[in-house]
Amino acid sequence: MIKFVKVRGESMAPTFADGDYLLITKARTFRSGFVVLVDHPKFGVIVKRVLSVTYTSVCLEGDGHHSTSLHSMKDVALENLKGRVRLAITPKGLKRL
Amino acid sequence: MLHSLISKFDSNIETADAHCDIPCGIYDARIVTYYAVSALRQIDILLSLKDKGLSETGFAMQVARNTAKKEEMAEKCKHQTRIIWGDFMKPKNQDDMAKCHDAAHAIMLAGSAVKQDLHREDGEKLVAAANAFAEIFWASKDVKTKKVTTPYAPNIEVVEPDL
Numbered sequence: 675m676i677k678f679v680k681v682r683g684e685s686m687a688p689t690f691a692d693g694d695y696l697l698i699t700k701a702r703t704f705r706s707g708f709v710v711l712v713d714h715p716k717f718g719v720i721v722k723r724v725l726s727v728t729y730t731s732v733c734l735e736g737d738g739h740h741s742t743s744l745h746s747m748k749d750v751a752l753e754n755l756k757g758r759v760r761l762a763i764t765p766k767g768l769k770r771l
Numbered sequence: 772m773l774h775s776l777i778s779k780f781d782s783n784i785e786t787a788d789a790h791c792d793i794p795c796g797i798y799d800a801r802i803v804t805y806y807a808v809s810a811l812r813q814i815d816i817l818l819s820l821k822d823k824g825l826s827e828t829g830f831a832m833q834v835a836r837n838t839a840k841k842e843e844m845a846e847k848c849k850h851q852t853r854i855i856w857g858d859f860m861k862p863k864n865q866d867d868m869a870k871c872h873d874a875a876h877a878i879m880l881a882g883s884a885v886k887q888d889l890h891r892e893d894g895e896k897l898v899a900a901a902n903a904f905a906e907i908f909w910a911s912k913d914v915k916t917k918k919v920t921t922p923y924a925p926n927i928e929v930v931e932p933d934l
Contacts (some may be wrong), residue, residue, distance in 0.1 A: 678777065683789035690789065695777050711787055721787040736789065765774045 675700045677757070679711060679721070685736035686721060689771075694764045696721065698757035704732055709759040709771055712750055721759065798859040800901075800908035803878070804929045806848035807901035810885050811894030811925050813841035818891065845885040848897065852878045855908060867907065874904040898927055905930040 681694045689709065690696065698711050708724045712734065722734035731749035762769040777784070817837045820830060856875040877900035884893040902918075909916045915933040920926055 677785070679785045679787040680781065681789050682786045686789040692789075695774060695784065696787065717788065719785060719787050721789050763774050763777060768773070 675757070678763075679719070681721060686723075687737065689723075689737045689769075690721070690762055691764065694762050696759045697761035697763070699760050701755070701758040704752065704755055704758070710734070711756045711759065713754050713756050714750060715754065719756075798855050798908075800855060800905040801931065802851045803848055803855065804898065804901040804905055806844050806851060807878075807882075807894075807898045808921060808925065808927060808929060810841055810844035810848060810882075811891070811898055811927065813837050813844060814885065814889060814891055814894040815925050817841065817889055842886045845882040845897065848901065849879055849882040852882075852901075852904060855904075860908070860911065867911070871904075871907050874900060874907055878904055895927070898929065902928070902930040 677698045679696050679698060681690045681692060681696060684692055686709070696711070701708070701710075704710060704724055704727055706724050706726055710722065710724055710732075712720050712722060714720050722736055725733045725735045727733075728749070731751050732755065733749050759771055761771065817834065820833050820837070823830075823833075825833060852875050856871065860871050878897065881893060881897035881900050884890070885897050906916055909930075909932050916930050917933040918928050919931050920928050
């Protein structure tokens, strides 16, 4: 499955900026460092980087220095991860992840 | 090019939030005054352009550039106010609520005026409204404030937390 989403916000700067488009693909496994699309039970659809992984959940963080780890807000279950970001389409060109 | 092509299908594309304010809980009114001062600075630059002896093309380019930046700074000032006002502000009583509402609304009006036209008074009103908002914000955190003059143009007085 492939899908596009549009970034809203700056917590993933400088990797992504507000208004960038992301190409998302399904992923069977998730590793630390992956940038993922998450259907968060509290915050809705968000994009974050995987900080650490357990058998059933992941801890996420933003790349931006204004963003902090979501660890303190409970880990996110693997079933909430909707895909991995493969490509960012920015006004300046493409950025592969 | 691909970005602008995809943007034509914007209404069909889902949005993924990368909001700082949702997970991190960092709110700071200094960003409101920062953008207000920056908008005022753009007004000053625009008003001074005619005395710079620029070529017609150079003048047009500078006007376009600084006008775009002026409107961007004013909009960011309004945007950051909306975030703090909507997501953070929890005034302690009804009087605080009224003051908070008035200050935020004053920023909305002054910010729009700065975007629409080119009057220094509008920029000064935006900074004054941002200062009033900052005072209420820091009071809600029981942080004292002080007034300082920015050490750069437009050298205007802003409210800062006395940390």
